[in-house]
Amino acid sequence: xxxxxxxxxxxxxxxxxxxxxxxxxxxxxxxxxxxxxxxxxxxxxxxxxxxxxxxxxxxxxxxxxxxxxxxxxxxxxxxxxxxxxxxxxxxxxxxxxxxxxxxxxxxxxxxxxxxxxxxxxxxxxxxxxxxxxxxxxxxxxxxxxxxxxxxxxxxxxxxxxxxxxxxxxxxxxxxxxxxxxxxxxxxxxxxxxxxxxxxxxxxxxxxxxxxxxxxxxxxxxxxxxxxxxxxxxxxxxxxxxxxxxxxxxxxxxxxxxxxxxxxxxxxxxxxxxxxxxxxxxxxxxxxxxxxxxxxxxxxxxxxxxxxxxxxxxxxxxxxxxxxxxxxxxxxxxxxxxxxxxxxxxxxxxxxxxxxxx
Numbered sequence: 001x002x003x004x005x006x007x008x009x010x011x012x013x014x015x016x017x018x019x020x021x022x023x024x025x026x027x028x029x030x031x032x033x034x035x036x037x038x039x040x041x042x043x044x045x046x047x048x049x050x051x052x053x054x055x056x057x058x059x060x061x062x063x064x065x066x067x068x069x070x071x072x073x074x075x076x077x078x079x080x081x082x083x084x085x086x087x088x089x090x091x092x093x094x095x096x097x098x099x100x101x102x103x104x105x106x107x108x109x110x111x112x113x114x115x116x117x118x119x120x121x122x123x124x125x126x127x128x129x130x131x132x133x134x135x136x137x138x139x140x141x142x143x144x145x146x147x148x149x150x151x152x153x154x155x156x157x158x159x160x161x162x163x164x165x166x167x168x169x170x171x172x173x174x175x176x177x178x179x180x181x182x183x184x185x186x187x188x189x190x191x192x193x194x195x196x197x198x199x200x201x202x203x204x205x206x207x208x209x210x211x212x213x214x215x216x217x218x219x220x221x222x223x224x225x226x227x228x229x230x231x232x233x234x235x236x237x238x239x240x241x242x243x244x245x246x247x248x249x250x251x252x253x254x255x256x257x258x259x260x261x262x263x264x265x266x267x268x269x270x271x272x273x274x275x276x277x278x279x280x281x282x283x284x285x286x287x288x289x290x291x292x293x294x295x296x297x298x299x300x301x302x303x304x305x306x307x308x309x310x311x312x313x314x315x316x317x318x319x320x321x322x323x324x325x326x327x328x329x330x331x332x333x334x335x336x337x338x339x340x341x342x343x344x345x346x347x348x349x350x351x352x353x354x355x356x357x
Contacts, residue, residue, distance in 0.1 A: 035104045036116035043118050043125050047080050083124040095201030096124040102200040110165030112198040133189035149290035155251045156332040161195035162187050167321045170237050176206035182243035183224045184250050223257030238315035245310025254288030277308045299331050
């Protein structure tokens with residue numbers, strides 16, 4: 001699949017690559033076809049000319065607009081990503097082709113659905129199902145003090161859904177897919193706050209046979225990249241596990257993976273949290289204060305233990321995504337009566353209490 005993501009894929013060639021693979025609407029007889037080829041006029045009309053009022057997000061390679069397809073196209077609410085082509089590097093083109101291929105071939109309830117695409121001159125557009133509750137990043141780090149914080153239960157459920165999406169990529173896709181850009185901004189939420197992984201432009205096919213890794217240019221988002229990948233460019237499934245650990249840490253702490261507005265020693269979330277992760281008596285110090293102590297203590301300890309395992313420096317010491325899903329599903333289904341209330345527990349638990357857990 002990755003062989004199609006070359007810098008030669010320009011202009012009409014991109015559309016030909018997509019259509020020749022049977023992913024376009026013109027190939028009516030192909031039962032695998034799942035992405036519709038839209039005209040630029042249809043998508044410009046859907047997004048009201050790509051006006052700023054319809055802008056709902058902006059990333060490194062383009063802007064995302066809210067739109068509604070015409071009645072003849074189903075009147076569906078959609079999110080339209082207008083990719084920014086990146087000069088001689090052709091990075092926007094590669095992201096476009098990779099995303100169309102990946103999301104046309106991969107289908108899971110915890111992956112965002114690709115509805116279609118458009119190649120028109122130098123325009124590259126992707127059309128997704130609309131996710132009304134935005135990204136996990138928006139909910140965790142919204143500066144509005146009046147906005148209700150995500151509950152502990154909701155955070156666990158989001159972690160479970162994101163893990164299931166990653167499990168599908170690692171364990172059910174053949175060959176396995178390395179997501180490579182797992183972060184809270186790429187976890188989108190529907191009306192019920194069900195999470196779906198999005199933005200597959202950096203995804204890579206995983207190693208097969210006797211290969212242990214994929215060598216590639218280091219890309220992704222600072223603060224989420226696994227250390228061995230950042231240093232060597234050697235990408236494995238365990239690279240995604242590290243990134244997932246960072247997302248878990250964000251869910252627990254309410255802090256950004258990288259925050260330059262904090263003091264130097266606190267800017268990197270992983271570096272700041274490591275001393276706390278290794279001392280159970282200090283765990284409550286890193287929990288998001290907006291939770292106001294409303295979480296089961298034992299569940300918190302187990303969630304942090306899972307997070308710490310994901311963040312192991314050595315990739316072979318990190319758990320598989322299958323084990324993570326099982327553990328998180330158990331935590332999310334647990335009914336624990338012991339709830340910490342803000343300010344009630346100011347002393348460390350006794351040795352007897354610690355051993356009982």
